[in-house]
Amino acid sequence: xxxEEVLSHKNGKLYLVGGFLYEVDKKHGGRxxxxxxxxxxxHCPARVTIDKDPELAVVKMSTQHSHGVxxxxxxxxxxxxxxxxxxxxxxxxxxxxxxxxxxxDAVTEYQTQHPTExxxxxxxxxxxxxxxxxxxxxxxxPTLPQTxxxxxxxxxxxxxxxxxxxxxxxxxxTDRMLGFLTEExxxxxxxxTAVFMDGTFRIVxxxxxxxxxxxxxxxxxxxxLAYFLLADKEKDTYIRMFRLISDLAASRxxxxxxxxxxxxxxVAALKAIEQVFPTAAIRGCAFHFCQAVWxxxxxxxxxxxxxxxxxxxxxxxxxxxxxxxxxERIDDAWMEIDADSPGADHEAFARLSEFKEYxxxxxxxxxxxxxxxTNHLEGWHxxxxxxxxxxHVNIFExxxxxxxxxxxxxxxxxxxxxxxxxxxxxxxYAMLNAR
Numbered sequence: 001x002x003x004e005e006v007l008s009h010k011n012g013k014l015y016l017v018g019g020f021l022y023e024v025d026k027k028h029g030g031r032x033x034x035x036x037x038x039x040x041x042x043h044c045p046a047r048v049t050i051d052k053d054p055e056l057a058v059v060k061m062s063t064q065h066s067h068g069v070x071x072x073x074x075x076x077x078x079x080x081x082x083x084x085x086x087x088x089x090x091x092x093x094x095x096x097x098x099x100x101x102x103x104x105d106a107v108t109e110y111q112t113q114h115p116t117e118x119x120x121x122x123x124x125x126x127x128x129x130x131x132x133x134x135x136x137x138x139x140x141x142p143t144l145p146q147t148x149x150x151x152x153x154x155x156x157x158x159x160x161x162x163x164x165x166x167x168x169x170x171x172x173x174t175d176r177m178l179g180f181l182t183e184e185x186x187x188x189x190x191x192x193t194a195v196f197m198d199g200t201f202r203i204v205x206x207x208x209x210x211x212x213x214x215x216x217x218x219x220x221x222x223x224x225l226a227y228f229l230l231a232d233k234e235k236d237t238y239i240r241m242f243r244l245i246s247d248l249a250a251s252r253x254x255x256x257x258x259x260x261x262x263x264x265x266x267v268a269a270l271k272a273i274e275q276v277f278p279t280a281a282i283r284g285c286a287f288h289f290c291q292a293v294w295x296x297x298x299x300x301x302x303x304x305x306x307x308x309x310x311x312x313x314x315x316x317x318x319x320x321x322x323x324x325x326x327x328e329r330i331d332d333a334w335m336e337i338d339a340d341s342p343g344a345d346h347e348a349f350a351r352l353s354e355f356k357e358y359x360x361x362x363x364x365x366x367x368x369x370x371x372x373x374t375n376h377l378e379g380w381h382x383x384x385x386x387x388x389x390x391x392h393v394n395i396f397e398x399x400x401x402x403x404x405x406x407x408x409x410x411x412x413x414x415x416x417x418x419x420x421x422x423x424x425x426x427x428x429y430a431m432l433n434a435r
Contacts, residue, residue: 003056006074007081015050017058019069021077022048031059042067072122075114079106079123084136091140091156092400094389095133099126141396148176148207148231157399161407169228169244176207177237179244180402181226183252184410189225190249192216194260194283197269198377199233203388205395209233212241215377221422223409224380227402229395238272246276264291290320293359300355305348312348315341319359334364 004016008023015022015034022034030053036044044067049060083102087095103123110119145151158167160182168186169179181189189195194217199210210233214226226245230237242256249256260281261273273282297306297316305312318337325333342352388401416422 001058001061003050003058005056006077008077015048015056016070016074017048017050017061019071019074020046020065021070021073022046022050036065037070038065038067071114072118075106075110075119075122076124079103080129080132082106083129083133087133087137088140090400091137091396092387092404095130095137096126099129099133144394144396145207147174149173151176151178151207151395153178153395153399157396160410161403162410166403166406168248171240171244175231175237176229177231177241177244178229179226179241179248180228180399180406182406182410184413185225185406186245186249186252187254188218189214189216189245190254190256192258194262195258196222196262196377198264198381199230199266200381200384202385202391203393203398203401204229205398206392207231207395211398213377213380214245215380218413219416219422221412221416223412224405225409227405229398233266233268235268235271235275238269239276242272242276284323289323293320296355296358300351300358302348302351302355305351309342309348311342311346312352315352322363330364 001018006014006016006021008014013024014037015024015032021037023037024032025035025047026033030051032050032052034048034050036046038044044065045063046065047062048058051057051059079102082105083098086093086098086102090098093101106123107119114122142152142157153167153170158165160166164182166180166182167178168181168183169177171177171179196215197212199212201210204211208229208231210230212228212230213224214228215222215224228241230241246256257277258280260283261277262283263269263273264284270282273280293316297303302312302316306316307313315337318340322330322333322337338356341356342349346352384401384405387404388397390397393401
């Protein structure tokens with residue numbers, strides 16, 4: 001008779017023989033003397049003797065069971081074990097997500113052999129397995145760090161799903177900076193003529209300020225290549241990040257010196273690029289350009305006028321639309337916008353004049369004004385936030401999600417390298433990027 005080893009709820013060993021489950025009562029040499037798992041609860045007298053070597057085999061069975069076969073119990077045990085296995089294999093998913101996915105798989109598997117009512121009465125509710133799944137996950141996850149200096153990432157937390165090094169930059173102690181990228185991604189990044197960058201804040205572990213990502217094109221498709229956890233948004237931090245990437249590249253015989261950077265209009269990052277890469281061109285994106293302009297609308301006390309006065313609203317919106325005007329026509333367009341703006345008799349004229357000075361000084365006297373819609377970065381951040389769902393996840397949850405993202409991008413590169421076309425760009429974005 002066949003013997004199958006089954007894990008108990010506490011990860012102990014049970015043995016399935018003829019549809020019944022047995023637990024070890026005594027061991028002697030290579031022989032297991034087992035009793036029915038219902039011996040204590042139902043006083044079942046059934047016993048079985050099993051030889052372990054060279055393989056599991058029944059030596060002797062004694063006494064009939066006082067109950068039926070364990071179909072329901074096995075269904076429940078197997079489903080819970082499947083959930084535990086998934087909790088370990090998918091640290092990027094919450095315990096509840098794992099529960100839902102494993103439950104759906106179990107229902108699909110069992111419904112061909114069992115009535116729906118029986119399956120529903122047998123499989124566990126989330127509340128009954130939540131603690132067990134959380135304990136199982138806690139065994140796989142190190143203690144959560146309380147400070148930046150406490151962070152220890154090694155083993156699965158420092159490698160990709162394929163087992164190659166992922167945490168390639170780990171710098172500082174109280175000002176810790178972590179950089180996640182692979183050798184392949186570094187090579188692509190160093191070969192890119194343009195690098196696209198942006199930060200996201202909602203999902204970042206509370207010990208850090210932001211997750212800053214570097215993206216570039218690979219065979220016509222843009223994708224994230226490096227992910228940095230930064231402790232702040234200071235110019236010196238960005239300079240340090242760029243120099244760490246450059247040093248890493250140099251240690252591999254590569255050169256990280258992009259000809260062009262695309263990023264939001266964040267002064268600290270812009271100044272860092274100007275200092276580390278003085279010959280690089282800097283481009284912004286329309287979304288963040290409009291954000292920057294709107295912040296200064298608020299700063300100059302024009303929010304109420306914008307809401308209540310059509311002429312002020314038209315002026316501000318026309319100013320924001322300048323990012324879509326060809327460079328050679330920006331000066332003329334600005335003169336038309338300025339001429340059509342509210343005059344000296346308008347109650348907001350003084351504030352509008354201060355706003356105009358800011359706009360001219362910041363944007364029109366800057367030769368690098370060429371805002372473009374970097375919709376890929378916004379889309380990527382939105383997708384990442386949607387996937388993670390929670391705010392300020394712990395460091396291990398975030399790393400698990402980054403590993404999933406890195407693996408997806410690696411698979412995309414495999415397909416692109418095989419000659420598959422990149423994802424099509426929506427027509428309106430193609431027209432904007434072609435300007």
